[in-house]
Amino acid sequence: MTNIQTKVREVGLYINGEYTKAMDDATFEVKNPATQEVIARVSEATIEDVDRACHVARNAFENGPWRTMTVAERCAKLRRMAEIILERKEEIAGLDAIDVGKPFHSAVQHEVPRAANNIKFFADFMENQGGEVYPMEEEYINYTRYEPVGVAALITPWNVPFMLTTWKLGPCLAAGNTAIIKPAEMTPLSVSLLGEIAKEAGIPDGVVNIVHGKGSVVGTALTTHPEVDLVSFTGSTATGKRIMKNGADSLKKFSFELGGKAANIIFEDANLDKAIPVSIQAAFMNSGQVCLAGSRILVQRTILDEFINRFKKAAMELKVGDPQDAETRMGPLVSEEHYKKVTSYLEIAKDENATLICGGKRPELPEYLQNGYYLEPTVYIQENPKTRLCQEEIFGPVVTIIPFDTEEEALRIANDTEYGLNGVVWTENLQRAHRISHAVRAGTIWVNCWFVRDLRAPFGGFKKSGVGREGGHHSMEFFTEAKNICIALK
Ligand code: NAD
Numbered sequence: 001m002t003n004i005q006t007k008v009r010e011v012g013l014y015i016n017g018e019y020t021k022a023m024d025d026a027t028f029e030v031k032n033p034a035t036q037e038v039i040a041r042v043s044e045a046t047i048e049d050v051d052r053a054c055h056v057a058r059n060a061f062e063n064g065p066w067r068t069m070t071v072a073e074r075c076a077k078l079r080r081m082a083e084i085i086l087e088r089k090e091e092i093a094g095l096d097a098i099d100v101g102k103p104f105h106s107a108v109q110h111e112v113p114r115a116a117n118n119i120k121f122f123a124d125f126m127e128n129q130g131g132e133v134y135p136m137e138e139e140y141i142n143y144t145r146y147e148p149v150g151v152a153a154l155i156t157p158w159n160v161p162f163m164l165t166t167w168k169l170g171p172c173l174a175a176g177n178t179a180i181i182k183p184a185e186m187t188p189l190s191v192s193l194l195g196e197i198a199k200e201a202g203i204p205d206g207v208v209n210i211v212h213g214k215g216s217v218v219g220t221a222l223t224t225h226p227e228v229d230l231v232s233f234t235g236s237t238a239t240g241k242r243i244m245k246n247g248a249d250s251l252k253k254f255s256f257e258l259g260g261k262a263a264n265i266i267f268e269d270a271n272l273d274k275a276i277p278v279s280i281q282a283a284f285m286n287s288g289q290v291c292l293a294g295s296r297i298l299v300q301r302t303i304l305d306e307f308i309n310r311f312k313k314a315a316m317e318l319k320v321g322d323p324q325d326a327e328t329r330m331g332p333l334v335s336e337e338h339y340k341k342v343t344s345y346l347e348i349a350k351d352e353n354a355t356l357i358c359g360g361k362r363p364e365l366p367e368y369l370q371n372g373y374y375l376e377p378t379v380y381i382q383e384n385p386k387t388r389l390c391q392e393e394i395f396g397p398v399v400t401i402i403p404f405d406t407e408e409e410a411l412r413i414a415n416d417t418e419y420g421l422n423g424v425v426w427t428e429n430l431q432r433a434h435r436i437s438h439a440v441r442a443g444t445i446w447v448n449c450w451f452v453r454d455l456r457a458p459f460g461g462f463k464k465s466g467v468g469r470e471g472g473h474h475s476m477e478f479f480t481e482a483k484n485i486c487i488a489l490k
Contacts (some may be wrong), residue, residue, distance in 0.1 A: 016412045034098075049220055074123075075124070091106060094108075099186075102158075125171075156235070262424060284377050296402055311357075357379040422446065427447075458471050
């Protein structure tokens with residue numbers, strides 16, 4: 001359990017190596033979603049604050065030592081940053097637990113070490129980068145250099161605030177760019193520590209800046225700002241579209257990681273002893289607030305009854321409760337607004353004649369959690385894959401089982417979505433595993449597993465789930481400009 005005190009924190013903007021108040025002193029409150037207690041007052045950046053951060057980042061890029069120091073020196077500082085994150089992992093996980101409502105033990109064991117590794121991985125990766133050489137007979141030689149782009153806006157969502165930010169910050173800084181981070185306004189606490197962590201690691205002032213506030217104001221100010229060269233965004237598809245429009249006039253470079261509605265396809269020859277616990281995780285991890293959630297569970301009709309019985313039993317056994325409790329597997333939803341959105345699908349499911357298998361109501365909880373935004377793990381069966389329940393990203397602990405008869409039908413249902421972030425396949429048939437993996441239109445396919453990541457591999461979405469890829473050289477290509485130099489040899 002964390003020793004984080006529930007005092008009300010004051011969280012400033014971080015600009016030019018210092019925590020500072022907003023120019024007009026404005027703040028907004030952040031609440032613990034398990035209890036609705038106010039846990040922080042956060043400085044709300046004005047457009048002038050954002051403008052200042054952008055100029056500071058530009059100056060640090062053009063005139064500071066970051067871009068031009070040796071790669072070895074830059075990467076050593078990033079590795080130090082990764083070490084400090086690990087040294088402070090309990091504090092960081094504790095902040096995500098009270099801010100997002102995610103189980104502390106999961107954040108401390110998985111997300112924060114992964115965040116540290118994101119930074120270390122890209123430091124190591126950068127140090128091993130080469131370029132290309134294209135000799136043109138004996139007359140010319142071409143070679144390439146990969147140079148930093150400039151000032152990056154890194155805009156992140158509330159579901160995995162710290163880890164997702166480092167996934168962008170690692171390659172951004174390793175390549176020599178400077179950054180302005182804009183965390184989600186609902187969950188800014190852990191990310192705000194990145195300023196002091198960067199400073200302690202010896203990263204020069206102005207290289208990492210953090211601004212807080214509403215997406216419509218602070219996010220828009222960043223994505224329209226002429227000093228911002230590139231925008232790396234993770235969030236909803238609707239916001240991605242808005243950002244692309246807003247950035248068009250200044251022709252920024254974009255990377256978008258957006259929403260998802262993954263099909264988790266269970267064939268009759270699946271090993272259910274593995275498929276069921278992993279499908280439970282894919283459905284309810286982080287209360288289903290995961291872009292990669294396996295929220296459409298396609299089950300072959302021959303095993304439907306057995307699957308439903310076992311999946312229901314496992315869902316009902318999940319302990320829902322206090323994120324600080326080591327036994328808790330599922331915490332609350334992140335906010336009142338999001339709770340209303342997610343629970344509106346309970347009415348939609350009724351209107352669409354879905355069959356409720358379990359959940360659909362608040363769990364019984366101790367008195368001190370009565371105000372938390374809790375919902376039981378909720379499972380429906382819906383025969384019609386065109387319904388809203390099967391098409392829209394609910395982003396909560398609400399999943400739908402969709403029966404199918406043949407492989408062709410499963411594929412048709414799996415691809416009948418505007419999203420294409422990921423897919424999951426459960427089968428013991430090798431040929432079928434490959435066939436389905438090729439045919440599902442999504443950026444990542446997991447066969448007989450889920451959420452296994454290799455940071456070298458591409459990550460991103462087909463269709464409305466994203467633009468571009470993150471991971472390994474894909475991230476480095478985004479955060480660099482390739483330059484071709486051609487030398488005449490005669
Ligand atoms: P969101 O789009 O509402 O907000 C994401 C971020 O964008 C926040 O920091 C927000 O303040 C900012 N923002 C909002 N409007 C903006 C604007 N006009 N200009 C600039 N910035 C703006 O998303 P959310 O509700 O925080 O996160 C949930 C969504 O994120 C889900 O759709 C989920 O699937 C997606 N997500 C995707 C991935 C992925 O890797 N593909 C990972 C995590 C979450």
